[in-house]
Amino acid sequence: MRRYLPPLFAALRQSAREGYSLTSLRGDLAAGITVGIIAIPLAMALAIAVGVAPQHGLYTVLVAAPLIALCGGSRFNISGPTAAFVVILLPITQQFGVGGLLLCTLMAGVILITMGLARLGRLIQFIPYPVTLGFTAGIGIVIATLQIKDLLGLQLSHPPQNYVEQLQLLAEAVPTAHVGDALVAGACLAVLLIWPRFVPKVPGHLVALAVGALLGLLLEALNLPVATLGERFSYVMDGVSHPGIPPLLPSFAWPWQLPGPDGQPLGLSFELIRQLLAPAFAIAMLGAIESLLCAVVADGMAGTRHDPNAELLGQGLGNLVAPLFGGITATAAIARSAANVRAGASSPIAAIIHAGVVLLAMLLLAPLFSYLPMAALAALLVMVAWNMSEARHVVHTLRIAPRNDVLVLLTCLLLTVLFDMVLAVGVGLLLAAGLFIKRMSDLTDTAPLPQHFHEALRELPEGVLAYAIRGPLFFGAAEKALSVLRRFNPEVKVVIVEMSAVPMLDMTALAALENLLHDYGRQGVGLVLAGTTPRVRLKLRRAGVHRESGKLAYVQSLEQARAKALQWLEGDAPQEKKERIQAM
Structure with a gap:
């Protein structure tokens, strides 16, 4: 316990250690x-x-x-x-x-x-x-x-x-x-x-x-x-x-x-201490x-x-x-x-x-x-x-x-x-x-990934969309960033989200992500999270956001994300569409 207490005479001891002449x-x-x-x-x-x-x-x-x-x-x-x-x-x-x-x-x-x-x-x-x-x-x-x-x-x-x-x-x-x-x-x-x-x-x-x-x-x-x-x-x-x-x-x-204030002895009472507590805290x-x-x-x-x-x-x-x-x-x-x-x-x-x-x-x-x-x-x-x-x-x-x-x-x-x-x-x-929260939320954004961004994104099937989230996902930015992932047509079956530039997320972001997964589940849409940091993955798992085939997957790269998306599409598609997917 002693090591947690700040030492008395710290400055005096420091002066003595350096030598006093x-x-x-x-x-x-x-x-x-x-x-x-x-x-x-x-x-x-x-x-x-x-x-x-x-x-x-x-x-x-x-x-x-x-x-x-x-x-x-x-x-x-x-x-x-x-x-x-x-x-x-x-x-x-x-x-x-x-x-x-x-x-x-x-x-x-x-x-x-x-x-x-x-x-x-x-x-x-x-x-x-x-x-x-x-x-x-x-x-x-x-x-x-x-x-x-x-x-x-x-x-x-x-x-x-x-x-x-x-x-x-x-x-x-x-x-x-x-x-x-x-x-x-x-x-x-x-x-x-x-x-x-x-x-x-x-x-x-x-x-x-x-x-x-x-x-x-x-x-x-x-x-x-x-x-x-x-x-x-x-x-x-x-x-x-x-x-x-x-x-x-x-x-x-x-x-x-x-x-x-009246020139008489002040006296001591609980009410006096209560009245002085706020200014005492301000003084401190x-x-x-x-x-x-x-x-x-x-x-x-x-x-x-x-x-x-x-x-x-x-x-x-x-x-x-x-x-x-x-x-x-x-x-x-x-x-x-x-x-x-x-x-x-x-x-x-x-x-x-x-x-x-x-x-x-x-x-x-x-x-x-x-x-x-x-x-x-x-x-x-x-x-x-x-x-x-x-x-x-x-x-x-x-x-x-x-x-x-x-x-x-x-x-x-x-x-x-x-x-x-x-x-x-x-x-x-x-x-x-x-104002700091506002500035930080402005730094966080979600945008579609163009095909030229990465080799793995070229010639993706029509049922797959790719996005990237950049910046921290916290209460000031989570809802705005994740709301972008809800805007797509009914034909989309898999959404890939590249998250390597997301350093952290808080409870608000976890709740928003869980709501997103719930909506995706009702619509039959799978979510592939690519490039998540170990810290972010650990928070997601502790919150109960686990892998589930066809619904949620964690992968390391966009190549793996593409492969996972094609695998899910192949499992859900009719025979003729499977053959087209395998040819990609």
Whole structure:
């Protein structure tokens, strides 16, 4: 039984087998510090985006990231809060509070562990590229739209219920815009766009946040107020309220003991679990897709291979434990993992070091975080949304892809924006599958064989017809392909079907073939199947479609099919006709 379970510590063991030296440690140390610096503002900004206090994003990095790195199957994945989950997690927070969000994350962790134990790590191979590109582009659009409020310092009359209403509320709130917030946002976006072109080794978002904070202080001095993280969030210590985030380690608490939407402890009930089951499954599926995609990207950059089942197991353990310490949903982040590889990482130790950097920053620099403008954090998320949307790939795909793939991409994008990602992925997969079935059925056809096709078909008696079936016989194509074999005049007594180009058939095809044989039996017509593959013959025999003299025969070639047809005709024909048949 043990060999069927994905191993824990797969990535760590792989690194150890290849040898871990002082040079490897220096690479991991440099990569961990680099990625840790990148992760600090992102973790806080993404936590705010999903409707919880910024420290919950930092707690996610502290707990989930090292646990996933140790137990997972990718050497380079850096896990933590990611932008892809904003569209799923924000509605959960609004409906069930922070307690519901953490409980849902815990449930998703259990689902991910189950997927890992069930060896579903190759799941990513069955997600069509247009589906993935469509919903990620849609998520990027939604995230960017969510940031307009803080970019301009708008005051919305009430929380929007859908994307269309959100656009309406934003348009109505334009008169409430604050010049200070807009200036900070503009300056930060300019730095984020320009800085990486000239100083790529220094993370541009850190410079942007520093510029935003300094500009915010200057604007405050000029009586142009700027909303800051300290004004929006606070914590209570020893009965005293403090702005910003607490400079403390996370403490253990069951998610259902935390506040629900009304501010009271959430509580635990079967009905609550039932309501959270669907979003938990959506979180698990998206987490699996994004983490495995991230591992593939990292492997491509580093020339390594990951264990997909162990990665799912690690992601599940991380999301199971992190909510117990205030952490929100975690998954592998492609941008941070890519930065990890480029910075010289060689093992999961880099991800552990990156969590240590976040810990030190939270304990030592928490008071300074209070001065970060909300507009600066919103600008950072706008750039994350832009990079996530992969606009260039979307435009390129729309230009070169087949129309069916374009339809799938646009459907997933629009459904993600207007409704939600779960519906988009479900409809996208169904649409892609339906279009694939249509394309495959178009490849399957049945056509009469002309006499010049093969020597054995020349001068066949009038009572013999020859056909060829090309392509798979499955539920989308079987009835259409076999219906051709019913179109002949009453004088035909034997039908030869060449099937060497039929790689498979399913139960629908077997049922259609049995109906065809039944009709042939009533009409006194025999069927000769030529060139069937061993796999197809085995399926036919298991289904009870056996040889029967004068009714059904299996032969290897068209020569044998001709001989069998003449033999059957000779047995049924009167004496004069037998002599003509023997002369052929």
